[in-house]
Amino acid sequence: MPSGEVLVTCQDAALTFGRGATAVVAVHGADVDVRAGDRLAVVGPSGSGKSSLLHLLAGLERPTSGSVSRPGLDGPSAIGLVFQADSLIPALDVAENTALPLVLAGRTEAETRLPVIEALGLVDAADLADRLPEEISGGQAQRVAVARVLAQAPRLILADEPTGQLDHATGAHVLDVLLAAADRTGAALVVTTHDPAVAARLTIRRTMRDGRLLAPEEAP
Numbered sequence: 001m002p003s004g005e006v007l008v009t010c011q012d013a014a015l016t017f018g019r020g021a022t023a024v025v026a027v028h029g030a031d032v033d034v035r036a037g038d039r040l041a042v043v044g045p046s047g048s049g050k051s052s053l054l055h056l057l058a059g060l061e062r063p064t065s066g067s068v069s070r071p072g073l074d075g076p077s078a079i080g081l082v083f084q085a086d087s088l089i090p091a092l093d094v095a096e097n098t099a100l101p102l103v104l105a106g107r108t109e110a111e112t113r114l115p116v117i118e119a120l121g122l123v124d125a126a127d128l129a130d131r132l133p134e135e136i137s138g139g140q141a142q143r144v145a146v147a148r149v150l151a152q153a154p155r156l157i158l159a160d161e162p163t164g165q166l167d168h169a170t171g172a173h174v175l176d177v178l179l180a181a182a183d184r185t186g187a188a189l190v191v192t193t194h195d196p197a198v199a200a201r202l203t204i205r206r207t208m209r210d211g212r213l214l215a216p217e218e219a220p
């Protein structure tokens with residue numbers, strides 16, 4: 001039985017892009033709760049609507065119909081986002097990239113130092129602090145993207161195909177780091193993926209097909 005506090009709830013939430021004949025229904029009425037402590041995989045092929053659903057959960061898109069509410073989250077910094085790749089700012093070093101959400105939230109550089117060191121330590125990237133994004137590998141960059149989210153101490157981490165552009169072993173390591181970091185910080189974690197092996201690492205799996213979030217009992 002689900003027991004954690006509800007952080008985000010989607011009720012019959014739909015997302016349509018465009019209008020009329022060219023409208024694309026990216027998400028048909030989806031019902032899903034994300035609770036504290038959840039480890040949720042949203043799995044489905046390319047174009048099935050996974051990113052769109054994640055954007056609804058994050059508040060990056062408003063539902064065209066139905067509702068999305070976040071009873072357990074107060075403010076934007078309660079959600080941390082990890083994207084597929086290339087999300088680091090090229091001109092900033094790893095420590096500055098990790099500090100960025102905190103700086104944008106109004107913290108001084110001195111105030112960011114400790115959370116940044118802790119976050120980089122959690123993803124095993126403390127030794128990369130002075131490097132530029134072009135001086136690290138794709139797997140290292142994804143670990144830094146995870147650190148950047150952890151520095152924010154969010155209650156919910158939303159990761160959109162975080163291993164999508166990595167080889168199998170590197171992707172598995174990034175996922176290890178993400179899961180361990182969520183455990184350490186107590187954050188709930190939602191990961192979208194087309195890879196059943198990635199989905200198998202999370203405790204709850206929901207399948208998307210053609211914009212429909214299948215009920216757990218409908219999943220293949």
Ligand SMILES: Nc1ncnc2c1ncn2[C@@H]1O[C@H](COP(=O)(O)OP(=O)(O)OP(=O)(O)O)[C@@H](O)[C@H]1O
Nearest residue numbers: 017024025026044045046047048049050051052053
């Ligand atoms: N901004 C947009 N404008 C118009 N159509 C969009 C937009 N974003 C997504 N779509 C369409 O919505 C559908 C779902 O896309 P979405 O990116 O959510 O799927 P996905 O499962 O995440 O795919 P991928 O794994 O390739 O990112 C697709 O048909 C896509 O073309």
